[in-house]
Amino acid sequence: MKSLQQLVRPNIWKLSPYSSARDEYSGHEAHVFLDANENPYNSPYNRYPDPLQRELKAMIAPIKQVPAECIFLGNGSDEAIDLVYRVFCEPTHDNVVAIEPTYGMYKVCADINNVEYRPVLLDEHFMIKANKLLAACDKNTKVIWICSPNNPTGNNMPVEEIEQLLRSFQGIVVVDEAYSDFSTVPVFRKRLGEFPNLIVLNTMSKAWGCAAIRLGMAFASKEIISIFNKVKYPYNINLLTQQHAKEALGDKEQVEKWVGILLQERRSMIDSFKELAVCEKVYPTDANFFLAKMTDAKGIYNYLVEKGIIVRNRSRIKLCDNCLRITIGSKDENAQLLGALRVLK
Numbered sequence: 191m192k193s194l195q196q197l198v199r200p201n202i203w204k205l206s207p208y209s210s211a212r213d214e215y216s217g218h219e220a221h222v223f224l225d226a227n228e229n230p231y232n233s234p235y236n237r238y239p240d241p242l243q244r245e246l247k248a249m250i251a252p253i254k255q256v257p258a259e260c261i262f263l264g265n266g267s268d269e270a271i272d273l274v275y276r277v278f279c280e281p282t283h284d285n286v287v288a289i290e291p292t293y294g295m296y297k298v299c300a301d302i303n304n305v306e307y308r309p310v311l312l313d314e315h316f317m318i319k320a321n322k323l324l325a326a327c328d329k330n331t332k333v334i335w336i337c338s339p340n341n342p343t344g345n346n347m348p349v350e351e352i353e354q355l356l357r358s359f360q361g362i363v364v365v366d367e368a369y370s371d372f373s374t375v376p377v378f379r380k381r382l383g384e385f386p387n388l389i390v391l392n393t394m395s396k397a398w399g400c401a402a403i404r405l406g407m408a409f410a411s412k413e414i415i416s417i418f419n420k421v422k423y424p425y426n427i428n429l430l431t432q433q434h435a436k437e438a439l440g441d442k443e444q445v446e447k448w449v450g451i452l453l454q455e456r457r458s459m460i461d462s463f464k465e466l467a468v469c470e471k472v473y474p475t476d477a478n479f480f481l482a483k484m485t486d487a488k489g490i491y492n493y494l495v496e497k498g499i500i501v502r503n504r505s506r507i508k509l510c511d512n513c514l515r516i517t518i519g520s521k522d523e524n525a526q527l528l529g530a531l532r533v534l535k
């Protein structure tokens with residue numbers, strides 16, 4: 191890997207970050223706070239929240255098995271995705287390489303930041319070859335985006351190919367593990383020590399059932415995390431989110447139960463889909479959704495909308511001709527979807 195100084199944009203490397211009142215004071219027990227122009231009334235909402243979310247990270251560290259200083263928390267993973275561009279990619283000069291099809295935000299953030307985005311098509315089994323991605327890189331490629339399990343295809347990318355990228359590529363490799371709670375393949379977030387150029391993304395929006403609170407995570411070397419911390423908005427995670435996340439993290443067993451139910455439902459949904467007259471193929475999945483090739487994706491999508499059932503029409507996406515992406519819902523929701531599809535010939 192190149193040195194971090196070679197990879198980080200020069201203006202970011204030099205940046206002296208905003209120093210908030212809550213940054214400057216830390217340590218001593220204090221009980222009089224006259225430093226931040228807050229209103230003394232309306233506790234606890236009158237006080238600025240912890241800019242580095244220390245209590246929350248202390249709870250996340252043992253659950254994710256990542257040291258607290260290697261954790262960045264963002265307003266959804268989307269904040270971390272945008273930060274990767276703002277930290278590493280010089281607009282109109284640098285570029286990034288990504289698998290295709292994949293999660294749409296990598297490209298949207300590239301476009302917003304005016305950074306060239308180079309998609310590399312997966313093969314017909316939705317797999318990658320490291321060599322093909324490396325061949326798309328040049329001296330200005332700063333980042334390679336991998337999503338595993340991948341959205342919208344649902345499958346894990348081969349571990350050996352990701353390892354090869356991490357070893358051969360001189361820049362940053364981001365592995366988005368938003369759906370890893372639904373998969374049994376070993377996760378990359380536990381291998382930060384092995385790969386200094388690795389950034390892993392996680393989120394509370396999927397298995398943890400907290401999409402509304404907007405809490406995403408990036409795991410990386412403490413050097414990369416400290417650069418993220420100086421670029422982010424000072425109070426990017428509000429108090430309500432920090433409080434609710436702590437509550438949720440305190441009940442890990444609940445999440446394990448949900449995941450157990452969803453995996454069982456996934457199995458039976460896939461079996462049922464394979465029996466449908468309007469379903470031609472179900473692709474293998476390691477996530478809480480699956481991709482299904484239908485006889486007429488657009489027609490079926492519109493028919494379901496009429497019935498008040500919304501799935502994701504992915505048929506205009508490369509390699510996903512006539513495909514619907516189906517999220518695993520509650521038993522009742524899944525039964526309603528199947529009921530509506532079984533009457534179609």
Ligand SMILES: *Cc1c(COP(=O)(O)O)cnc(C)c1O
Binds near residue numbers: 394395
């Ligand atoms: C849903 C999803 C996320 C989550 O984004 P948040 O901003 O944390 O809600 C991240 N990555 C992928 C691939 C996703 O599908």
